[in-house]
Amino acid sequence: MSQTHPEPEFDEPGDIHDRIRDAIAADDVDGLEALLATLTLSDALREILQFAPKERDRIFGMLHADRAAELINEAPNEIAVELVERLSVGTAVDIIDELDSDVQADVIGELSDEDAEAILAEMDEQDAADVRRLVSYDDGTAGGLMIAEAFTFHEGDTVGQVLRRLASDEEDFEPYRGQHPYILDAEERPVGVVSLRALLTSKRSAALSGIMSTPVTVGAQAPLDELRDLFDKYSYLGIPVVEADGRLVGVVSRSAMDEAVLERSESDGLKRQGLVGDELRSQPTVLRARRRLAWLSTNIVLNIIAACVISAYEETLTAIIAIAIFLPMVSDMSGCSGNQAVAVTMRELSLGLVKPIDAFRVWAKEASVGVINGIVLGILIGLVAWIWKGNAVLGGVIGVALALNTVLAVSIGGVVPLLLKRFGQDPAAASGPLLTTITDMAGFFLVLSLASAFLPWIV
Amino acid sequence: MSQTHPEPEFDEPGDIHDRIRDAIAADDVDGLEALLATLTLSDALREILQFAPKERDRIFGMLHADRAAELINEAPNEIAVELVERLSVGTAVDIIDELDSDVQADVIGELSDEDAEAILAEMDEQDAADVRRLVSYDDGTAGGLMIAEAFTFHEGDTVGQVLRRLASDEEDFEPYRGQHPYILDAEERPVGVVSLRALLTSKRSAALSGIMSTPVTVGAQAPLDELRDLFDKYSYLGIPVVEADGRLVGVVSRSAMDEAVLERSESDGLKRQGLVGDELRSQPTVLRARRRLAWLSTNIVLNIIAACVISAYEETLTAIIAIAIFLPMVSDMSGCSGNQAVAVTMRELSLGLVKPIDAFRVWAKEASVGVINGIVLGILIGLVAWIWKGNAVLGGVIGVALALNTVLAVSIGGVVPLLLKRFGQDPAAASGPLLTTITDMAGFFLVLSLASAFLPWIV
Structure with missing residues (x-):
């Protein structure tokens, strides 16, 4: 170098x-x-x-x-x-x-x-x-993301007490970064929060209860998305976390929330390739191989199911061997189209722009893109097949099959993650295999059944 | 409902x-x-x-x-x-x-x-x-992520002046959240930063120059990863951004950095499916269709290249039509294995755990997983082919082809993103198509050439 x-x-x-x-x-x-x-x-x-x-x-x-x-x-x-x-x-x-x-x-x-x-x-x-x-x-909740250390005072405390604690070097303030002073009542419930400006403009002898405002709090069981909505709504750097009885149990910071969202996004990226345990290459080889195999061996079964469709049409294949060239192509192209739709839905889910209830609307939007792309791709691949094999009907069969399968693939790809989420399944892990199996089966079926129907004009 | x-x-x-x-x-x-x-x-x-x-x-x-x-x-x-x-x-x-x-x-x-x-x-x-x-x-730099508003003072200013500004309600402090007071010299270069504790424990008449410490700064052109390293190293919520001549031009916040990393991760997820413009379904249908087609039509060309391999072996296919059933299977399974390796490399790249220089080490780690998984998957699919078609040699051909192609696929999948990055290309966008094309070609070639070699024992 x-x-x-x-x-x-x-x-x-x-x-x-x-x-x-x-x-x-x-x-x-x-x-x-x-x-x-x-x-x-x-x-x-x-x-x-x-x-x-x-x-x-x-x-x-x-x-x-x-x-x-x-x-x-x-x-x-x-x-x-x-x-x-x-x-x-x-x-x-x-x-x-x-x-x-x-x-x-x-x-x-x-x-x-x-x-x-x-x-x-x-x-x-x-x-x-x-x-x-x-x-x-749980990991993905406010409780799982909070720190236990909170910068707290009680209702009877004064401004001077807060300033003295801020000024003293007895305490390590590192964990508190971004926290405001939270005021607790006798049952340890947060009843107030004080701004730095209020502290600096009040007398040292003033009671905190006189200058505090009502705090925004979040339940310990609140999921990550609720937390994200809260931090979107308020510009605070930390939000106090409370138990069901209202007791303060910790504080969750904006950066802990941001990091958890990033980790989820990256973990989803792995799950979509069937890697559930967040693999890194410093882990033992056998563990890595086993985790990857768990999904790959399921995938063999799904592939066999799709291959059964081809097997059912062996006679057609024998008659028009050229079809064998186009089967993997139709399967791959439809898979790509469908995965694009999956990726957009996963992103919109993560941004909170779609919910399971929107499945029909998503389908309508995907189908219209699918029709355009299906026609364009169908014409392209049809022309390729026609010119390559010198048979217009063969070109038509392959083209029509890819066009129809593209519409199907984007419809499934757009909607399946929403349905999986609706039924409590993890869309990141399961969308891909479901999509591929269905579009493979449908693609093989469309190509081979159309070819069988037009057999006399192709052979 | x-x-x-x-x-x-x-x-x-x-x-x-x-x-x-x-x-x-x-x-x-x-x-x-x-x-x-x-x-x-x-x-x-x-x-x-x-x-x-x-x-x-x-x-x-x-x-x-x-x-x-x-x-x-x-x-x-x-x-x-x-x-x-x-x-x-x-x-x-x-x-x-x-x-x-x-x-x-x-x-x-x-x-x-x-x-x-x-x-x-x-x-x-x-x-x-x-x-x-x-x-x-540029978007992905400290300059592109900073806000222009900075909470600044000059060397001659006193503690009292800072406290008065903090206490006054003339200014909107919202944009400053997490910033410390930065002290500038006559040329507007940040020369100091003051902690809240120092402010509260000093006399109001004290000069800031007496209590300030040296600030950590970052250049406006610093890329996102450098910024992320800085925020990992220091617990600050904001870092002042300077031009080449040392002048302060803004402040970049930890949360702006976190959000940019998240956006990059999500954008990479789309790019891997060939969606470069960060599609959302509220965009116009024709724009969405066109952007998706740009990549899909390239993909057709790559598919045709791979299909040429099948076409070259039409005679073998005619003799053993059952092979046509297993071609898409070998192609899909190898693609999945390779994409798992791509996903792990992409994650390790984003965490900073690998760099292009590590390509050989990554390859060695992938190859060992590939050998294990290749043998297991090869035996599985070989048994399926043997039982299904009643021919042990056919089973052997398919199994060996998948085993070899799995090793190839994980090697390419693990290393290609690093090589793309090394040569200034975007690994998120280009890894998948490159991987699929090579593994498809190799998979078709392995199955069909092995089958040709063992033709007398299979037919």
């Missing part, structure tokens, strides 16, 4: 890798820290993941806990869990202590019960209690 | 739709506002998008500008542009005035030059200048 290449990192990684290895071998903690400090967090994580698991353990054993925690924080959750579960309890506790409580809960919630208990037993009692509480909420 | 259904919105939308239509017909502004206020922003937008363009124009003409701006803000950019460009200049200016400067620039940047100039001419001079400046930056 040329030395004048504009991206210098193209020349360096092997070098960095070797130098990290040397630092590990020499047990050179400062050297290792210094090397990693030259990289961005994501580059540092990427380098570390290239080492074998045992070497990774060594690295995390050597690093200062706060640096190790930054790396764990940067890692996707499944990697974070994999890294932590291999560490000694002592090292793991030191690192986990440095994480925000929501990340602590994400990691500890995925560990085996035994590992989790071993770590929780060594943690600060209050922190351990917070984590146990956070773990009990 | 049953009245006891747990999701009440299932019964209402038709109702809401009719009531909105009635409010428009009666020119009942308050009624319309009240109706929309009962919905979340995304539901309100969804309802409005179900109306024909002319009715939508009426709605935006009737709504108060701040409410309309909230809806424009919630809409994906392409919809926002479509809505704004249909409005009268007066209405459009009122609404645009209410948007944050980054959204103003996103919308105005996409309008025709004529429309954009008409709106800019009517805007506040300073705001118009800000928008002109913001529009000049």
